[in-house]
Amino acid sequence: QQDKNWKSADKLIKQLDSDQLKGRVLSQRYLHPTGWRSTYKQLRDWLQVYNDHPAASRIYWLSKKRRPNNAKSQKPPKKGYLNGYGRSSLGHSYVTIPASSKGRASPSKTRKIARDIRRKIRKGWPTGGLNMLTKANLRYLTKYEEAVLRADLAHGYFIYGKDKDAIEQAQKEAYWTAGIAAWRSGQVDRGMEYFRVLAEREDAPSSLVASAAFWASRGELRSGNAEASFHFLEIAARHQDTFYGTLAAEALGQDITLDFDLPVVTDGFIDWLMARPGGQRLFALLQVGETYHASRELRYLWEEMSEDQQLEAMALAAHTHMAGVSFRTADIIRQRTGVHYYGGLYPVPDFETAAPIRVDQALLLAVMRQESGFNPRAKSWAKASGLMQLMPATAAFISRDRRFRGSRRHDLMVPSINIKIGEDYILHLLDEPLIEEDLVKLLAAYNGGPGNLNKWMRKVNHNGDVLMLLESLPSKETRFYVKNVMTNLWIYRKRLNQEAVTVANLVGKGKARYMPFMGDGNNGDCQLVKLSERCK
Numbered sequence: 001q002q003d004k005n006w007k008s009a010d011k012l013i014k015q016l017d018s019d020q021l022k023g024r025v026l027s028q029r030y031l032h033p034t035g036w037r038s039t040y041k042q043l044r045d046w047l048q049v050y051n052d053h054p055a056a057s058r059i060y061w062l063s064k065k066r067r068p069n070n071a072k073s074q075k076p077p078k079k080g081y082l083n084g085y086g087r088s089s090l091g092h093s094y095v096t097i098p099a100s101s102k103g104r105a106s107p108s109k110t111r112k113i114a115r116d117i118r119r120k121i122r123k124g125w126p127t128g129g130l131n132m133l134t135k136a137n138l139r140y141l142t143k144y145e146e147a148v149l150r151a152d153l154a155h156g157y158f159i160y161g162k163d164k165d166a167i168e169q170a171q172k173e174a175y176w177t178a179g180i181a182a183w184r185s186g187q188v189d190r191g192m193e194y195f196r197v198l199a200e201r202e203d204a205p206s207s208l209v210a211s212a213a214f215w216a217s218r219g220e221l222r223s224g225n226a227e228a229s230f231h232f233l234e235i236a237a238r239h240q241d242t243f244y245g246t247l248a249a250e251a252l253g254q255d256i257t258l259d260f261d262l263p264v265v266t267d268g269f270i271d272w273l274m275a276r277p278g279g280q281r282l283f284a285l286l287q288v289g290e291t292y293h294a295s296r297e298l299r300y301l302w303e304e305m306s307e308d309q310q311l312e313a314m315a316l317a318a319h320t321h322m323a324g325v326s327f328r329t330a331d332i333i334r335q336r337t338g339v340h341y342y343g344g345l346y347p348v349p350d351f352e353t354a355a356p357i358r359v360d361q362a363l364l365l366a367v368m369r370q371e372s373g374f375n376p377r378a379k380s381w382a383k384a385s386g387l388m389q390l391m392p393a394t395a396a397f398i399s400r401d402r403r404f405r406g407s408r409r410h411d412l413m414v415p416s417i418n419i420k421i422g423e424d425y426i427l428h429l430l431d432e433p434l435i436e437e438d439l440v441k442l443l444a445a446y447n448g449g450p451g452n453l454n455k456w457m458r459k460v461n462h463n464g465d466v467l468m469l470l471e472s473l474p475s476k477e478t479r480f481y482v483k484n485v486m487t488n489l490w491i492y493r494k495r496l497n498q499e500a501v502t503v504a505n506l507v508g509k510g511k512a513r514y515m516p517f518m519g520d521g522n523n524g525d526c527q528l529v530k531l532s533e534r535c536k
Contacts, residue, residue, distance in 0.1 A: 001028050004035035020284050023050035024293060031058055033410045040066040044074040052078040052278060054296035082299040085373025086327030086345065097145050110140045117149055126156035151177065158184075158472070176208055179215060180471050184461060192219040199235050206239040214244035217251075241340065243483040246490045250503045256494050260343040262315040269312040276301065286320055291350065292376055295322035302329070307336075314344045323349035323374035346491050349374055351387065351415035359423040360516040362496055364388075366488035367422070367446070370481060376415050385412040388422030398425045430514065439489075439502055439514040440470050440482055447481040448473075466512050486512075493517070 001009045006029075013025060026046055030038040043063035047056060056077030063074045097114035117129035130153050138146060154177040175198040182191035198204060198212035213236035220229035236248030240256050249256050273279030278297045285294035298313060305313060314333060317326035330344030348365065371389040372378035384391050390412055395404040399421050404412065411417050426446070434454055435441040445453040452475070462469035473479045486502070493500040501515035 001025070001032065001035075004032070006036075020281060021288075023053045024055070024281070024285070024290070026050075027053065027055035027059060031055065031062070034407075038062065038066065040068060040071060044072070047075045047077070051075050052300070053281075054081065054293070054300055057081065078300070080300065080303040082302040082325075082328065084328055085324055085375050085378075086331035086369075087373075097141075097148065106140055110145070113137050113140055114145070114149060118152060121152055121156035126153050126162070129153050129156065154178065154181070155476075157181070176212055179212065180468075183215065183219070184463070184468060184472070188219055188222065192216060192223075195219065196232075199232055206245075207242045210236040210239040210242045210244040210248065214248050217248070241342075241487065241491065243487045246487060246500075246503060247506060250500070256490070258340075258342045258491065258494055260346070260495055262318055262341060262343040263311045265312050265316050265319065269309055269316075272309065273301070276304075291321055292324075294320070295325040298322065298325050299328075314341065318344045318347050321348065321350035323347040327369065327373055342491070342495070346488070346495055347374065348495070351376070351419060353416050353419040353423075359426050362489055362492040362498060362517060363426070363514075364419060364423065365492045366485050367426075368419075369488050370485045376418070377413050379413075385409065386418035387415055388418055388425075390418060390421055390425070394425060395421050398428060437514050438466070439486065439512040440466055441512075442514060443482040443485050444470075444473060444478050448475050448478040452478075466506070 009025075009029070013022070016022065023046070027050070029036050030042060030046060040063060043059050043066060046059055047063065050056065051060075060074065060077050067074070097110060113132060117132050120126065120129040120132075129149075133146065133149070141149070158177055158181045175194040179191040179194035179198070182188070182194065195212045195216035199209055199216050201209065204212075213232045217229045217232035217236065220226075220232060230252075233248045233252050236244050237252055237254055239245035240249050240258065246256065273282060278301050282294045282297040282301075285291075285297065295317065298317060302310065302313065310329065311333065314326060314329040317323075317329060326344045326347040330341045334340055334345065346365075346369070349368075353364075368374055368387045371384075372387050374387065376387050378387070378389065379385050380389060382391070392405045392409050392412070395412055396402050401408065404421075412421075426442070429435055429442050429445050429450065430437050432445070432450060434450070434457065435445060441453060441457075444456070448456075456473055457469075460469060460472040460474075462472050470479065470482055473482070490500045490503055496517075498517040502512060505511050505513055505515070
């Protein structure tokens, strides 16, 4: 059916001994992007029998578009599907203003003030945003909201090279921005004051504490205070699943101690699944290699499970390479309990892919985790598609196949195709003179585009310090992206028992040169292999 060979498919359907997966087979046909146009009757009849299938929501949406006037209404899909994909624990520091309209006299006015200030910052005019914090406008903002916006303004001044203004704004509200701005302007001692205070705060986010502590350690070392430098490294290293926490652990010579063990999947839980049609389909789909569609069945059962069963579901997803569900459910459990099941948070999928010589498994997993949450069908508002979120124009350029702009754009959701083009794109970027095989620059270009990286490199004052370059990138999204992917990479190196050479180079030499792991299964033979079986 994928190849639109309907007659052959019909013959095979007649030979089926079981109708257990017939709903899945028909949904593939009815939702085919180019080869089949479903009638309203076909869609309505499908929903009448299979409305508990994961495809029911898409079938229902399509049926509403095809429904003739006065036609008999269709059966709605079963509720309770677990949507979404996991998110990085580093997160984004964006604060919605106002967080809620409840109890606010004029939430729309508050929202407009915050939106206008942030728009001016994005356009490179933070002073215009600062000028909006008038007595009249401050009446619509709480003290907390004013503090958040002043922190945004301070970082805007820092990004656009106005360190003095950044310090002036940030010293009131944002120790991190004040510290990094003072450091870059040559006032290292002043920057250290801010870093020290933030590093010792117990109520600050772990990623921010680790950041401040690591930079405080750098400053103390520059001043010859080895004991104080060691103290701040120890603070940063307590947060080993953060970017600067990993760097601190390497600087201290500590082994990153992350437990990748998972809860036990009991026979009782398997029996619970097998007692349900969705659970039966789940295992049937796993048997025929339809991992993605099996994972969607597990999502439909999530809300019916107890919290103990949800732990087992997360473990089952990780063990059976249902990476998207593993990441999503482990993230839910992390937020609910504070417990990090790293085996679930950092899963290893079994997507088929070719294996070129210079891009290894850990980097691919690190990028996929951040780009798509291991969702092969992911599609962004900008039309980037698939596991590695490739733009059609990029795919066409790298593959030299213009059809990816049009008739083949759906192929970007096929894992083997998406990963192969994504690998080739990474290789292309690594060879760019501007990037020089530097991992920070590589990831900044992958996320923000080579053109933007070139512009940032010309405009950003980083004094040859790769960490200062990272902190000075104008795009907040790109800064978080680079840190998240590099942290993902180092944690996957740990999971796969590989040496994190880039960490050691960044700490010891101040360089972020990408050093691929060249183990078994990554020998340059471009044959299809399971991603989960590479570089063990």
